[in-house]
Structure formats: C-alpha cells, structure tokens
Amino acid sequence: MNKNIQKLYDIAQKPSRKIIGLMSGTSMDGLDVALCEYQGSGLETKVKVLKFDTVPFDEDVKIEIRKVFAKKEIDFQQLCMLNPWIGNLHGEIVNQCLKNWQIENSEVDCIASHGQTVFHAPRILHNIDKFPNATLQIGDGDHLAVKTGILTLSDFRQKHCAAGGEGAPLAVYGDYLIFSEKGKNRILLNMGGISNFTFLSGDLNPEKVFATDTGPGNTILDAFTQKYFQKPYDKNAEIARKGKVSDSLLKELKNHAFFSGALPKTTGPELFNLTYLENAIQLSGNTNLCNEDIMATLCSLTADTIVDCILSLKNTSLPDEVFMSGGGMHNPLIVGMLQEKMPNTKFLKTDDIGINGDAKEAVLFATLANEALCGGETDFGQRQGVPSVSMGKISFAD
The missing domain is CATH 3.30.420.40 (ATPase, nucleotide binding domain)
Structure with missing residues (x-):
C-alpha cells in the first residue's frame, strides 16, 4: 500500500485527531487558524479548540487579492500566480503559529483549508442556463501541504457544487455535527x-x-x-x-x-x-x-x-x-x-x-475534514442545498 494511503487509514483509526482549520473570508482581513482536537464523527463528534489565532494580512496581500477579487474581468496571469502564492502564504502562517504555540508540525494530523474566495457565481447570480453553479477559492492545497509537511484537505466547496448545491453555505454540516x-x-x-x-x-x-x-x-x-x-x-x-x-x-x-x-x-x-x-x-x-x-x-x-x-x-x-x-x-x-x-x-x-465565535468558521472546516477522514455516514436527505457528500480534496505532503 502506498505510504500516503496507509497514513490516511492510520489517521482515520486514531481515537483522537489534531486538525488545523483555516479560514480567510471575503473581508480579507487575515487568516483564522484553529488547532482542534477531535474524537468521534457524526453526531458523536467531540471537538476541543486547543489554540486559536487570527493572523492579519499585510496590506500588500490584500492589494494582490483585490486585483482579482469579485471581478468578472481580470488579469488571468495574476490569478494563476496567486493560487500557489496564497497556498505558500497560508503554509508559512501555519508554521509560524505552530512555532509560537510550541507544537511540532508532526503532531498535527491534517490541515483543513478553506482557501481565499475570489469569485462566487451560483446560477441565481450568473443567469446563464447552460452553466452550473460555480465558485472559486484559491490557495493551492499541494503548496500548503509541502510548505508545512502536513496532510491537507482543501477546496471543499467544489463537491457541494458538483452535487447540485451552490457551494455555500457549508456551515450547515459542521453546525449540525457540533451544535445539535x-x-x-x-x-x-x-x-x-x-x-x-x-x-x-x-x-x-x-x-x-x-x-x-x-x-x-x-x-x-x-x-x-x-x-x-x-x-x-x-x-x-x-x-x-x-x-x-x-x-x-x-x-x-x-x-x-x-x-x-x-x-x-x-x-x-x-x-x-x-x-x-x-x-x-x-x-x-x-x-x-x-x-x-x-x-x-x-x-x-x-x-x-x-x-x-x-x-x-x-x-x-x-x-x-x-x-x-x-x-x-x-x-x-x-x-x-x-x-x-x-x-x-x-x-x-x-x-x-462551547466554540469561540471568532474561531467558528475555521472550526467548521476542520470538522468537514474530520468527517471526510473518518465519518461521512450522516444522511441529510435529498433537499436542495444540503447534499449528503464528503468534501475536501486531499494533498499529501510528499
């Protein structure tokens, strides 16, 4: 068995998992970093926020993102370069947070990265019948995984769109598992x-x-x-x-x-x-x-x-x-x-x-990663907007 597949299996079998949730919202003020400890899955999910910080972005970062943010017409090269740049930036922030918290990277089982939304285009907004619901988050998971040496799950919203949703809001899944x-x-x-x-x-x-x-x-x-x-x-x-x-x-x-x-x-x-x-x-x-x-x-x-x-x-x-x-x-x-x-x-x-309101969004994506690794059995039915899917693309650190 490939060692990375074996690692996935081993993480899923652990009695508890340490997962870092990352969230950068449309305000672009900074990156929320929540180190969480999980036990169980589904309605048996138990989560404890061990550490949390919001790391503000330098103005230069905001300027670069705003060049493509929520715009129909952009410099495509800028978007292409931003994807790995944001991934590396988020990786550097994670490394620094772990250093500040005196926690080794090897102690973390995985990172759950929301990425940076640059455009959201559900049908209700784009009104073009032949195209599906669409959304785009950048901050490449492979770069984040390599930069930190930590298994990374990212790009959660695409599966939601693929299953007929609009890619948002994804809070419904974590809210149900944590707060019910x-x-x-x-x-x-x-x-x-x-x-x-x-x-x-x-x-x-x-x-x-x-x-x-x-x-x-x-x-x-x-x-x-x-x-x-x-x-x-x-x-x-x-x-x-x-x-x-x-x-x-x-x-x-x-x-x-x-x-x-x-x-x-x-x-x-x-x-x-x-x-x-x-x-x-x-x-x-x-x-x-x-x-x-x-x-x-x-x-x-x-x-x-x-x-x-x-x-x-x-x-x-x-x-x-x-x-x-x-x-x-x-x-x-x-x-x-x-x-x-x-x-x-x-x-x-x-x-x-039980959950810091400022940390909640980052915790919710960590919860989606926990569910992808060792859960996925909750059936939300067939209603519009809440497909029963496992979300997150996996990036191995090596």
Missing part, C-alpha cells in the same frame, strides 16, 4: 462578509437542517469604511452609531430580486458591493445623505434581511435563542437592531455553547 442538542431547536447565525444562518431541529433529524445566506453582513460596510473613512472596518460601530437610518435608502437597498427569492440561496460581494449601494443611493434620491447615515442604513439592511429570512421559515418552531458568530457579532448597532426586531429572542454568542 436533543430537545432544543437552534439557530446559528454567522455574520461575516455575507450573513447566513443554520436552523437545527431539536429532534436531531438531519433532513430538517436548513441553511441559507440572508444577504450582506459586513462586506459593504467594510468597503464603505475603507473608501470614505480610511479604516479597515467600523470598530464597535463608532461611525454608524453617529448616523440615522434612511428609510427611503433602506427600502431601495431591499428592492432587489435576491431578497424575494426562494430559500435556500447564496450570494457574495459580486452582488453586494459599493456599486449596488451607489445605484440604490441614486434611485432613492439620497445623493446628499451623509456618510454616517449611509453606514447606519447599511447596518439596518444587514439586520432587516437576517430577520426577514428567519421569520420566513415555514413549519418551524423558532427557538428563543440565536447563537452568533463572525465579525458582525462585535457590531453593537447590528446586534441591537436584531434584538429590537426580535424582542422575544436572546441573541447570544457561540462562545456560550
């Missing part, structure tokens, strides 16, 4: 660049699991803050809290086919960007609106569209607790708006049920 609790319906709300949530049924039936994107999270807010306030993001909503929501602009922002489309659905910054905002400002006649009011209105857009999606769930007993993760959970204005719109619901953090 018998007798408790739960909603796991992630507010990253794009907001999405997972509904978990208290009867633990995987066929009742539901996940969807709701619309923008922080993507437009961050882009607007960077352009007009020369800051990476609006920390603690300090800017937005100085403004007032414009009802007319909010109405125009919500006047888009995505929001009236059937659930589940996915989207990205290809749609929700500054061009979308500028068009809404023009159409609503708000060209004289101050920037602080625009920021406050964008916060309301995020909160409104999340609540609209949650309340549209049919034949579902909504829980009285929503567990938040992602950068948006640190925005007190958005959280306050959510609470105001759903006064009988407690908005908590996933920290309250």
Whole structure:
C-alpha cells in the first residue's frame, strides 16, 4: 500500500485527531487558524479548540487579492500566480503559529483549508442556463501541504457544487455535527462578509437542517469604511452609531430580486458591493445623505434581511435563542437592531455553547475534514442545498 494511503487509514483509526482549520473570508482581513482536537464523527463528534489565532494580512496581500477579487474581468496571469502564492502564504502562517504555540508540525494530523474566495457565481447570480453553479477559492492545497509537511484537505466547496448545491453555505454540516442538542431547536447565525444562518431541529433529524445566506453582513460596510473613512472596518460601530437610518435608502437597498427569492440561496460581494449601494443611493434620491447615515442604513439592511429570512421559515418552531458568530457579532448597532426586531429572542454568542465565535468558521472546516477522514455516514436527505457528500480534496505532503 502506498505510504500516503496507509497514513490516511492510520489517521482515520486514531481515537483522537489534531486538525488545523483555516479560514480567510471575503473581508480579507487575515487568516483564522484553529488547532482542534477531535474524537468521534457524526453526531458523536467531540471537538476541543486547543489554540486559536487570527493572523492579519499585510496590506500588500490584500492589494494582490483585490486585483482579482469579485471581478468578472481580470488579469488571468495574476490569478494563476496567486493560487500557489496564497497556498505558500497560508503554509508559512501555519508554521509560524505552530512555532509560537510550541507544537511540532508532526503532531498535527491534517490541515483543513478553506482557501481565499475570489469569485462566487451560483446560477441565481450568473443567469446563464447552460452553466452550473460555480465558485472559486484559491490557495493551492499541494503548496500548503509541502510548505508545512502536513496532510491537507482543501477546496471543499467544489463537491457541494458538483452535487447540485451552490457551494455555500457549508456551515450547515459542521453546525449540525457540533451544535445539535436533543430537545432544543437552534439557530446559528454567522455574520461575516455575507450573513447566513443554520436552523437545527431539536429532534436531531438531519433532513430538517436548513441553511441559507440572508444577504450582506459586513462586506459593504467594510468597503464603505475603507473608501470614505480610511479604516479597515467600523470598530464597535463608532461611525454608524453617529448616523440615522434612511428609510427611503433602506427600502431601495431591499428592492432587489435576491431578497424575494426562494430559500435556500447564496450570494457574495459580486452582488453586494459599493456599486449596488451607489445605484440604490441614486434611485432613492439620497445623493446628499451623509456618510454616517449611509453606514447606519447599511447596518439596518444587514439586520432587516437576517430577520426577514428567519421569520420566513415555514413549519418551524423558532427557538428563543440565536447563537452568533463572525465579525458582525462585535457590531453593537447590528446586534441591537436584531434584538429590537426580535424582542422575544436572546441573541447570544457561540462562545456560550462551547466554540469561540471568532474561531467558528475555521472550526467548521476542520470538522468537514474530520468527517471526510473518518465519518461521512450522516444522511441529510435529498433537499436542495444540503447534499449528503464528503468534501475536501486531499494533498499529501510528499
């Protein structure tokens, strides 16, 4: 037997596995690195986050990625070069984190790398009948594996698309395996660049699991803050809290086919960007609106569209607790708006049920890798958006 195949088998047989989950979102602010210890699989999955850090990207990295990010027309050579460059960069970050944590690379069983999304094109966005749902993440797994000497699973979203999904949101799988609790319906709300949530049924039936994107999270807010306030993001909503929501602009922002489309659905910054905002400002006649009011209105857009999606769930007993993760959970204005719109619901953090909310996305991809290595028996049924597939392409270190 090839030694690499033997290694896969040996890892799958271990009573516990150490897996590093990597996540870099559409905000491109840095790489989340979560070292997790796993026991079991499926609903028997037990995970402990041993170490976690977010390593910020240098401005040079952001500049290079933005040359191709969410653009229909790009320099193809730039994309080709970025793929291995990002893979090596992520590998260097992993090596440095392990050194800082005083952990040998050989102690880690595998890396689960989400990669860097550069374009998301489900049919709902590209509208070209002959082409399937598509999404592209770069940061080559082979380069990452060779750089670290650690078996790497990557490119998780392609299998989801191949099985008829849109490549997102993938949180549904990890949410079900980690956060399900018998007798408790739960909603796991992630507010990253794009907001999405997972509904978990208290009867633990995987066929009742539901996940969807709701619309923008922080993507437009961050882009607007960077352009007009020369800051990476609006920390603690300090800017937005100085403004007032414009009802007319909010109405125009919500006047888009995505929001009236059937659930589940996915989207990205290809749609929700500054061009979308500028068009809404023009159409609503708000060209004289101050920037602080625009920021406050964008916060309301995020909160409104999340609540609209949650309340549209049919034949579902909504829980009285929503567990938040992602950068948006640190925005007190958005959280306050959510609470105001759903006064009988407690908005908590996933920290309250065992997983650091900032680490959650990285942990979810580590969970997908654990499932690919030694699980894969959970049947999510035949519903749109939740195919029962094993995800992750394997890159051997040698």
